[in-house]
Amino acid sequence: MEIVAQMDPSVGIDSLVKPTIDMVRFTVTTSNPRQTHIEYLPYPDEKFIDESLQFYSNEKRPLEEVYLRRNKVFIDGLSVEIVSVTAVRNYNPVTEFLHPYLYTITVRHGPVFEWIIHKRYKHFHDLHKALAHYIERATGRSISSLNKSDLSEKESNNDQSSSLSKKHEDQPCFPTRNDRLSFINQFTIEDRCKILQNYLNKVLKHPKFREHIATREFLEVSSLSFIQGLGVSIKEGAIAKRSIADIRGRSIFLRVPFVCDKLRCHHAQQWFVLKDSYLVYMDSDSALIGFPMLIDKAFSFNQGYQKTTTNNGIKIKNSQRSILIKFEKEDDRDTWFDCLRNVTRKSLFVEQILFYSYAPRRQQQYAHWFINGQSYMEAVAKAILAAREEIFIAGWFLSPEVMLIRPCDDGSMRLV
Incomplete structure (x- = not known):
């Protein structure tokens, strides 16, 4: 008895196409990051x-x-x-x-x-x-x-x-x-x-x-990034800092190159902000600002173990102080070193200034020449009355009882 089985030709095609479709679907799913991981x-x-x-x-x-x-x-x-x-x-x-x-x-x-x-x-x-x-x-x-x-x-x-x-x-x-x-x-x-x-x-x-x-x-931003009057931030980042004097007075055995960099007391990381004319560090959590370093004529910076006595560090110095900042990686150090070099080249405070002044000549400033004390005292009184944020007074001697504007019937024109 001969049995003739009639098969639908589409069945064989589907058996071949279905694994291919499944494989393509699997490939698309695994290659699409929105679907997995x-x-x-x-x-x-x-x-x-x-x-x-x-x-x-x-x-x-x-x-x-x-x-x-x-x-x-x-x-x-x-x-x-x-x-x-x-x-x-x-x-x-x-x-x-x-x-x-x-x-x-x-x-x-x-x-x-x-x-x-x-x-x-x-x-x-x-x-x-x-x-x-x-x-x-x-x-x-x-x-x-x-x-x-x-x-x-x-x-x-x-x-x-x-x-x-x-x-x-x-x-x-x-x-x-x-x-x-x-x-x-x-x-x-x-x-x-x-x-x-x-x-x-x-x-x-x-x-x-x-x-x-x-x-x-x-x-790479902070509370100093977009403040009126503070300039544009060139570079910002969290960097470990310590003063140069941290290793003075310590035993010579702690300065062995192989262990010195690990045992040396680096401070906790501070948030450094590099502006167009100064470098300042601050606490990111409390926004407490540390000591700002002006990019003046004595401003210098060096890298390398022989000059910094640390790995991936930069030694920065100006006319007031010296600090040492340490980076985790060499690439970060090189990036900051290049930024410091570019800012130093463009800073107006590093040039030779007339009469050996520390500040360059600038236009549209609030400074004014006074001939006598009367006009000066009146200008001081008007500036104090117009102050909106703070009043900073510096001088060799201060007489707060002096009447700033005369004549005056009461003592409202005195500092105290």
Whole structure:
């Protein structure tokens, strides 16, 4: 008995096509960072409004905030956005093996301020880790549990899946795998940059994330960055500092090159700000400003172990004091060294000034020549009455009982 089996020709085709489709779907899913190895960062509060306490017409924060130590960075009412993120493959095969790409980030704050920073993936990861820790302390739950609860809620409530998806779309989405484990190459690096740019912009959208200390350090800004009258920040960053005199009087056995750099007492990291004419350091948490160093004619800086007696250090000196700053990596040291060299070349205080003065000639200043004491006293009285922030009086001798404006019927024109 002969049995003839009639088979549908489409069955054989489907058996061949189906594995191929599954393989393509698997490849697309694993290559899409939005589908795997990501972590959503919930906002501290879902319904937030970036309320501005005060708007400044000159688009800078007033100098008064430095003395009040409000420790606020960005200007109220002005947006902070990441304009672009690009990357180049530039790394040390030993120390930067897991992070081969160097990302160049362009940041814009309002219509006036724009600066460029350079980061690697580990800096993004440190920022995300710090913000996640902040959320965990605020909510009392871990990030994984928060994401799992949203996922379980989405699976249980199919009607609300669209709203939950929109909620995740609004939250910062961070790729948790580094460049090596994600197999980032020249074909996928552009998508990687877009993901990181989108993550940063969503982080900067929330006022609490924007003013977080980790975000400030990542963007290399501080409470001195956008202050009226303090100049433009050339370079900022957290650096370990110590005075040159810290090693004086210590035993010679503690100065052995192999152990000296570890045993030497470096101070805790301070936030350094390099402006166009001075270098100052401050405490990031309290906004307490340390000693500012003017870039004067005696300003000098050196690097190298023979001149600094430390690894990856820069010795800075001016006519008033000397300090030693120490970096974790050689690249950071070289970047700061180049910034110091460029600022020194352009500073007006390092040039030979008329009559050997420490300050150069400048136009449109408030200084004025007085012939006699009457006009001088009247100008002092008017300046004191018009003062808005502080009154600083310096001199060899002070007579507060002197009447500044004469004639006067009462003692209101005296200092005390």
